[in-house]
Amino acid sequence: xxPSEILFPYSTIRPIQxxxxxxxxxxxxxxxxxxxxxxxxxxxxxxxxxxxxxYALKKNKTVVFLTxxxxxxxxxxxxLKDIKKNLENSSSRTKKLKEFFSYNQxxxxxxxxxxxxxxxxxxxxxxxxxxxxxxxxREFCKLQREEGKCEFYSNTIxxxxxxxxxxxxxxxxxxxxxxxxxxxxxxxxxxKLCPYEIALALCSKAKVxxxxxxxxxxxxxxxxxxxxxxxxxxxxxxxxxEGHNLPDRVRxxxxxxxxxFTMNRAIKEARENGFKEARELLQKINxxxxxxxxxLDFGGEILVNKVDFVQKIGEIKEYDLLIEQLDxxxxxxxxxxxxxxxxxxxxxxxxxxxxxLGYARILSKKQYKTAPLITLSYRCLDPSLVTSDVxxxxxxxxxxxxxxxxxxxxxxxxxxxxxxxxxxxxNPFPEKNRLNLIVPKTTTKYxxxxxxxxxxxxxxxxxxxxxxxxxxxxxxxxxGLMHSVYHYFNELxxxxxxxxxxxxxxxxxxxxxxxxxxxxxxxMVFLGITAGSFGExxxxxxxxxxGVIVVGIPLQPPDLETKELIKYYDERFxxxxxxxxxxxxxxxxxxxxxxxxxxxxxxxIIVFLDERYAWNHYLRCFPDDWDVKVSKExxxxxxxxxx
Numbered sequence: 001x002x003p004s005e006i007l008f009p010y011s012t013i014r015p016i017q018x019x020x021x022x023x024x025x026x027x028x029x030x031x032x033x034x035x036x037x038x039x040x041x042x043x044x045x046x047x048x049x050x051x052x053x054x055y056a057l058k059k060n061k062t063v064v065f066l067t068x069x070x071x072x073x074x075x076x077x078x079x080l081k082d083i084k085k086n087l088e089n090s091s092s093r094t095k096k097l098k099e100f101f102s103y104n105q106x107x108x109x110x111x112x113x114x115x116x117x118x119x120x121x122x123x124x125x126x127x128x129x130x131x132x133x134x135x136x137x138r139e140f141c142k143l144q145r146e147e148g149k150c151e152f153y154s155n156t157i158x159x160x161x162x163x164x165x166x167x168x169x170x171x172x173x174x175x176x177x178x179x180x181x182x183x184x185x186x187x188x189x190x191x192k193l194c195p196y197e198i199a200l201a202l203c204s205k206a207k208v209x210x211x212x213x214x215x216x217x218x219x220x221x222x223x224x225x226x227x228x229x230x231x232x233x234x235x236x237x238x239x240x241x242e243g244h245n246l247p248d249r250v251r252x253x254x255x256x257x258x259x260x261f262t263m264n265r266a267i268k269e270a271r272e273n274g275f276k277e278a279r280e281l282l283q284k285i286n287x288x289x290x291x292x293x294x295x296l297d298f299g300g301e302i303l304v305n306k307v308d309f310v311q312k313i314g315e316i317k318e319y320d321l322l323i324e325q326l327d328x329x330x331x332x333x334x335x336x337x338x339x340x341x342x343x344x345x346x347x348x349x350x351x352x353x354x355x356x357l358g359y360a361r362i363l364s365k366k367q368y369k370t371a372p373l374i375t376l377s378y379r380c381l382d383p384s385l386v387t388s389d390v391x392x393x394x395x396x397x398x399x400x401x402x403x404x405x406x407x408x409x410x411x412x413x414x415x416x417x418x419x420x421x422x423x424x425x426x427n428p429f430p431e432k433n434r435l436n437l438i439v440p441k442t443t444t445k446y447x448x449x450x451x452x453x454x455x456x457x458x459x460x461x462x463x464x465x466x467x468x469x470x471x472x473x474x475x476x477x478x479x480g481l482m483h484s485v486y487h488y489f490n491e492l493x494x495x496x497x498x499x500x501x502x503x504x505x506x507x508x509x510x511x512x513x514x515x516x517x518x519x520x521x522x523x524m525v526f527l528g529i530t531a532g533s534f535g536e537x538x539x540x541x542x543x544x545x546x547g548v549i550v551v552g553i554p555l556q557p558p559d560l561e562t563k564e565l566i567k568y569y570d571e572r573f574x575x576x577x578x579x580x581x582x583x584x585x586x587x588x589x590x591x592x593x594x595x596x597x598x599x600x601x602x603x604x605i606i607v608f609l610d611e612r613y614a615w616n617h618y619l620r621c622f623p624d625d626w627d628v629k630v631s632k633e634x635x636x637x638x639x640x641x642x643x
Contacts, residue, residue, distance in 0.1 A: 007050040009086035015428045017043050023423055025051040028237055028396045033420040035243075035411055037404040037623075039427045040594055044400055045079045045241070049208070052237050052398075053083065056207050057112070061395050062231060063208040066216060067241040068249055073116055073180060076210045076241070080114050080178045114178035115202035116210045123181065123196045125152045125189040135347055136339035143334050152194040162201055166193055170201045178208075204229040213246065217386050218253050233393035242536075243399035244587050247383045247413050254380035258348040259373060260289055266341035269333065278329050278342065284316045285345065293374045296365045301560040304361045304376060309352065323349045351378055358382030360564040379561055381568045384415025391416055403590040405623050409583050412573050427625045433603040435641045436593070436628040438619075440611035444481060444552030454481075457609065458488025460634065461549055464607055465525050466494050467638045470546035471516060473526045475535060475592045477554040482527055485551070493525060500528040509533050520544050530554040536591035546642075548596040549607045553618065555585045586621040605641055607634065 008021065020042060027034045028051060038044045052063045065076050121129060121137045129137060144150040156166045169191060173179060179187075181199065188195040203209050203225075215225050216238065226232065240246055263286035270279035291312075292304055310319055317325075323346050330343020352361075358381050366373045391397055391414070404410055407422040442457050465472040472495075476482035479502055490497060496519060498512060513534070516526050520543050528534045531554060556562045562581060570576030589608070596604040612618055614630045622628050631637055 007054050007083050007087070008046065009050070009082040010046070014041070014043050016425050017047055017428075020044070020047040020423075020425060021051060023421075024048050024398065025055070027398065027421060028052055028055045031396045033391055033397045033416055034399070035404060035407040035416065035420060035422045036398060036400040037407055037424045038400055038402060039425065039429075039623075039625075040402045041428045042425060044402075045075055046082075048239050048398055048400065049076065049079055050083060052239060053080075053112070053208055055396075056237055059395070061237050062206065062235055063237045063239065064216065065208065065210045065239045065241065066213050067210070068213055068245045069242065070118060070181075072241055073118065073210050077114070077116055077178045077180050080208060080210075084112070084114075084178065112208070113174045113202060113206045114208045114210070115199060115206040116179065116181045116184065117196075117199040117203060117215070118181045118212055119214070120196045123185050123199060125185070125192075125195060126150070132339055133344070135344060136334075139330065139334050139340070139343055140338045143331065147335065150194070151192060152189075153197065155192050156194040156197045162197075165191070166198060166201070169193060170198060170205075173198070174202055174205055200225075200228050204231075213240075213249050214253055216390055217246070217250050217383075219386060222390075233390065234395055236394045238390075238394045238397045240397070240399040241401075243401040243410065244403045244591070245401075246387070246399065247410070248584075250383035250386055251380045254383075254386065256348050256351040256378040257375055258289065258345065259375040260286060261368075261373060262341055262344060263289060266345050269341050270329070273329075273333055275329055275342075278326065281316060281322065281326070282342070282345065285313060288312045288316070289376060290374060292363050292376070293365045293372075296363075298365055298367045298372065301362055301364045303560065303564075304363045306352065306356060306361060309361070309376075313349065319349070348376075348378075354378065355385070358385050358568070360561060362560050362564075364560075377561075379564075381561075381565050383413065388415025391420075402594055403587050405590075405621075406583070409575075409579055412575075413569075413579060424623075427623075429602070431627060433601075434596075435605045435637065436608075436622075436626050437605065437634060437637055438608045438613040438628055438630045439632065439634045440614040440630060441632055442609060443611050444477060445610075445612065449481075449484075454484045455488045457551055458485045458490075459492060460609060461485070461489050461551070462492035462494075463635055464549060464605075464638055465523075465547065466492075467635060467642070468523065468547040468605065469642055470523050470543055471520050471526070471540070472523070472547040472549065473528055473534070473545065473592075473595060474549040474551060475528050475530045477530050477552045479529060481552065482529065486527065489527075495523050495525045497525045497527060500526070500532050500534060504533070513538060516540075517544050530588050530592055534595075535588065536594070538595060540595060542602060545596055545604065547605045547607070547638075548593055549609055550589050550592050551609045553585050553610055553612055554588050555581060582617070583621060586618065590623075603642075605638060 013021070020038060024047060049063070049065065055061065056063045067073060067076065120141070121132060121134060124141070132140065145153050148154055156163060162170065169188070173184065173187070184199060185195040188198050214221055216222050263282060267279055267282045267286065270282055296302060313319055313322065316322065326342050326346035330340040330346055333340040333342060360379045360381055362377045362379055364375050399410065405424065407424065411420060411422065439460060441460060442453055461474055465474070476485070486499070498515060500512070501508065504512070516524055517540070526534070530550065565580035566576035568576070569579040573579065593606045596602070596606050619628070629637070
């Protein structure tokens, strides 16, 4: 198949990319489900979007490109812009393509509609709405719409149909070049229209929809979304980008929590709004919650039986009637005050009645400032409870990532059908441009932590970055460990140092990254957290980053949730230790390492600083083509590599 026939808009195809383009095209044509480990540099986005759009047009399907980060929305939209521009050049269109693009178009087949949609809350034009918890925003939005109090919605929807003004802007946006959601929101707010409803209208016309995971993997949102855009799952060619994030994201989507802090706010809310009976009921619910934590030390956790909790709450008032009463009060409060903690309590009590298999019910007690924080969680362990149904029903599906190894892990955990295709592509970068090095001289293993270890980590880290001609990043498994090492590292490091700030906002993170980029000549060291904001998703190509050091292994604390996860996957696949503990940590490490080499011209070194990486149990987790070296002569290795 020629590049023009799979909508490839660029003049040259990168190494390995041709293989990926062919695989994607054949898989989609046959309606397959595919897991793809494709290292950075192949050009994954165009390699799936081009063939997917081609077959969507051929088979009258819709491409849904799902990603977990807003930055990836931009990458996808820019790629689609390139495709569209290329198609406007008549010399790039074959006779076959002209036939595909003849459906319902106005410009001789040159146009196809693309829609970009993010979370409804983040598209809302109402000031201050971004502070709302997700479930509270949904209830507030519903009430505002039903009572005609939202100007944006009223200007957009009339008797369940688009207004004349809304139709006009949908048509204008639909035939423009693909616009990112931020551009759409800005345009709609200036016209006093609801950006979310306009985005939905565009989705109903679109051949490609770029969206967040939850639009398909939250069952209630999926049903509403598909109904509004007039699609069925079987109409969709689904691409899941950064697929290594999907298991945890789906677990989070299916998890509910209730704390004594939420209960206290709900009690206060009932008192301030004159709901005396509700206040007394909420006080008793809080007593039940606190009662389950009786005798539990700070940092302690216990499993809570579903029936036991329901029976305790049922002694206050019949369980279902209690939910109904609190839910009604929550709705009343939202009419005036936008959000309701009482409504949140009702939502948790209702969700608590859910499935047992694939979930854990955990109560924890922690010290928070001067008060104990008691949290009861209905925690999802098994994302396949949602994902497997989606995978089964869509026309075709591709999940891809630069760290989707082993593919068998994701196939099992996400519930792929047995006949799914697993593809692992080689690294396109020249081996001489990269050095992957394990330095087995320290460890962050909890039982071995000491000032001597922190001092040694700081010394080795400083020796390495001092010999790297450019910027470096050092990733730590936690803020606490980073600060323990910082003093020793700072004394010996001859480069300027900046440190990731806990709780930094979007603008602060952007400013930190820009500051880092400006020091590429003299060299700067950035200290960050493995699972933090800079651990994945940032691009520092060329000379912007020359070295990455990953300190320790970011294994989850052996808390009750982790133990339940290990137990669950032991029972299902006899691989609990790998699936629930080791491999998720290694995936984070590989994402950190991936910040360094972003193109075939980049040159850089990646150091894994912990003796455990040299143990076979962890060493076997690295991709085969990484050619990881184990050496204590790290200074010579670094000097020779850059020399």
